[in-house]
Amino acid sequence: MLVSRIPRTLAALLAGASLAVAGIIMQTFVRNRFVEPGTTGTAECAALGILATTLFIPAAPLFLKMVISSGTALAGAAVFMMLVRKLPPTQPLLVPLTGLIYGATIFAATEFVAYEYDLLQYLSVWMAAEFSGVMQGRYELLWVSGAVAVLAYFFADRFTIAGFGQETAIGLGLNYRQVLIIGLCIVALITSFTIITVGMIPFVGLVVPNIVSRYRGDNARETLPLIALLGGTLVLASDLIGRLINYPYEIPVGVVFGVLGTVVFLWLLFAKPARNG
Amino acid sequence: MIKIQNVTFHHGQSQILNDISLDIPKTGVTALIGPNGAGKSTLFAVMARLLPIQSGSISFDGTDIRKTASRDLARKLAIMRQDTHFASRITVRDMVGFGRFPHHQGRASQEDREKVAEALIEFDLADLADRFVDELSGGQRQRVFVAMAYAQDTDYLLLDEPLNNLDMHHARNLMRQLRALADDHGKTIVVVLHDINYAAAYSDRIIALKQGSIAAHDETDAFMCDEIVSQVYDMQVRIQTIEGQKIALHHI
Numbered sequence: 001m002l003v004s005r006i007p008r009t010l011a012a013l014l015a016g017a018s019l020a021v022a023g024i025i026m027q028t029f030v031r032n033r034f035v036e037p038g039t040t041g042t043a044e045c046a047a048l049g050i051l052a053t054t055l056f057i058p059a060a061p062l063f064l065k066m067v068i069s070s071g072t073a074l075a076g077a078a079v080f081m082m083l084v085r086k087l088p089p090t091q092p093l094l095v096p097l098t099g100l101i102y103g104a105t106i107f108a109a110t111e112f113v114a115y116e117y118d119l120l121q122y123l124s125v126w127m128a129a130e131f132s133g134v135m136q137g138r139y140e141l142l143w144v145s146g147a148v149a150v151l152a153y154f155f156a157d158r159f160t161i162a163g164f165g166q167e168t169a170i171g172l173g174l175n176y177r178q179v180l181i182i183g184l185c186i187v188a189l190i191t192s193f194t195i196i197t198v199g200m201i202p203f204v205g206l207v208v209p210n211i212v213s214r215y216r217g218d219n220a221r222e223t224l225p226l227i228a229l230l231g232g233t234l235v236l237a238s239d240l241i242g243r244l245i246n247y248p249y250e251i252p253v254g255v256v257f258g259v260l261g262t263v264v265f266l267w268l269l270f271a272k273p274a275r276n277g
Numbered sequence: 278m279i280k281i282q283n284v285t286f287h288h289g290q291s292q293i294l295n296d297i298s299l300d301i302p303k304t305g306v307t308a309l310i311g312p313n314g315a316g317k318s319t320l321f322a323v324m325a326r327l328l329p330i331q332s333g334s335i336s337f338d339g340t341d342i343r344k345t346a347s348r349d350l351a352r353k354l355a356i357m358r359q360d361t362h363f364a365s366r367i368t369v370r371d372m373v374g375f376g377r378f379p380h381h382q383g384r385a386s387q388e389d390r391e392k393v394a395e396a397l398i399e400f401d402l403a404d405l406a407d408r409f410v411d412e413l414s415g416g417q418r419q420r421v422f423v424a425m426a427y428a429q430d431t432d433y434l435l436l437d438e439p440l441n442n443l444d445m446h447h448a449r450n451l452m453r454q455l456r457a458l459a460d461d462h463g464k465t466i467v468v469v470l471h472d473i474n475y476a477a478a479y480s481d482r483i484i485a486l487k488q489g490s491i492a493a494h495d496e497t498d499a500f501m502c503d504e505i506v507s508q509v510y511d512m513q514v515r516i517q518t519i520e521g522q523k524i525a526l527h528h529i
Contacts, residue, residue, distance in 0.1 A: 175348075213366055218366045
């Protein structure tokens with residue numbers, strides 16, 4: 001119970017909550033609702049970072065792995081931001097497409113290196129979350145990820161203002177560049193911590209903020225706690241479903257969430273936005 | 278007073294602003310006009326610190342914008358730019374509330390809330406306060422942005438072509454509101470306008486830019502004469518007085 005059940009529950013909650021927070025920060029910054037770290041190259045860059053560490057410094061302690069993969073994730077997110085700035089704002093779908101291509105390119109390179117060195121198995125562990133291996137002593141890093149997500153709350157107003165666009169943000173006296181850097185660091189840390197501990201859960205950062213935005217808007221001070229709560233709950237629910245549906249075998253949480261998430265996302269795309277009041 | 282001294286701006290090889298020096302007195306409405314590509318929006322962006330000053334200096338009441346923190350400037354001047362790509366779902370009340378951010382940095386006091394409530398009433402937004410900004414019409418949204426700038430409570434208000442995308446009704450309303458902000462609240466307003474007749478009707482003075490330089494700068498009444506306007510736009514324009522209002526007949 002204490003050794004595996006409680007840690008597994010907590011891990012699902014923490015990973016879901018922090019990934020959802022990372023998703024909304026990314027969406028706010030690129031001013032586009034169809035992105036998240038897992039679809040824009042950030043997760044792939046984090047995986048590349050861990051892979052490189054495994055190859056070049058095989059004896060690297062966990063801490064060094066964390067630092068390096070967070071660094072590569074940050075670089076990946078920053079490059080994506082720069083790419084997006086060059087896109088015309090009149091073509092919002094170009095943003096997620098660019099993200100997918102960018103992410104796929106990095107992933108292809110990562111996969112090639114992994115293949116060459118016979119490390120493909122590791123890669124699939126990082127990119128597809130699995131909570132069955134979670135036990136006491138092997139998930140605690142997610143607490144840090146959760147703490148980083150809580151930290152994001154202190155910048156909620158600044159993130160919201162940054163989402164109004166650079167000019168409005170400067171007009172309100174915001175240090176726009178600094179806020180971007182803080183936000184991207186939060187995204188990078190959450191992404192890399194999640195990948196190292198349980199692996200990437202796709203769609204959480206994409207779907208959860210969209211659901212919350214639809215009903216409660218985008219004022220981060222109000223929505224961030226809701227996004228974290230819903231992200232944690234949905235991932236925990238997906239993990240439970242994955243465990244029970246084909247008992248005694250398990251379906252990975254990423255697959256369950258992917259299926260559920262796609263359905264919800266399609267509904268979001270085609271249904272009219274909810275009116276407020 | 279806004280003091281602009283020897284400001285130049287170039288983008289690659291092309292000179293966009295060419296040694297601009299201007300004094301814009303405090304209070305009243307100043308219109309910035311000129312043909313396409315004259316540098317109006319660039320001058321606006323430099324004044325609003327959206328573009329860096331490449332050479333020269335700009336100060337508001339002696340506060341040099343290059344030597345002052347952006348956060349402090351946000352309590353001195355509010356800016357409003359046409360933003361066609363506004364994606365956030367924010368309620369009108371919260372949006373106007375963000376106008377107070379430069380004053381409270383995230384911790385709104387009772388005074389801040391009162392100021393927001395006042396702005397909502399002043400711009401006739403009280404009924405819309407709980408609606409999301411992205412669900413409003415263009416005219417309503419424009420009003421929200423002006424109310425936000427009003428809530429920012431600065432001495433100076435700079436607007437870049439605020440009449441774009443507004444129909445006649447909303448355009449006139451907005452200009453009347455700007456006039457009222459200058460007359461009743463003592464604000465100093467600088468507005469980039471495309472249509473000279475709005476400038477003629479609502480501003481106290483007009484500054485005309487042409488090819489990156491100041492082509493003319495005068496009180497509105499003196500500015501509105503055949504020679505000056507024709508020379509600014511490189512075309513024959515007749516000015517007529519109708520019901521005491523000078524009007525440029527530029528379209529016939």
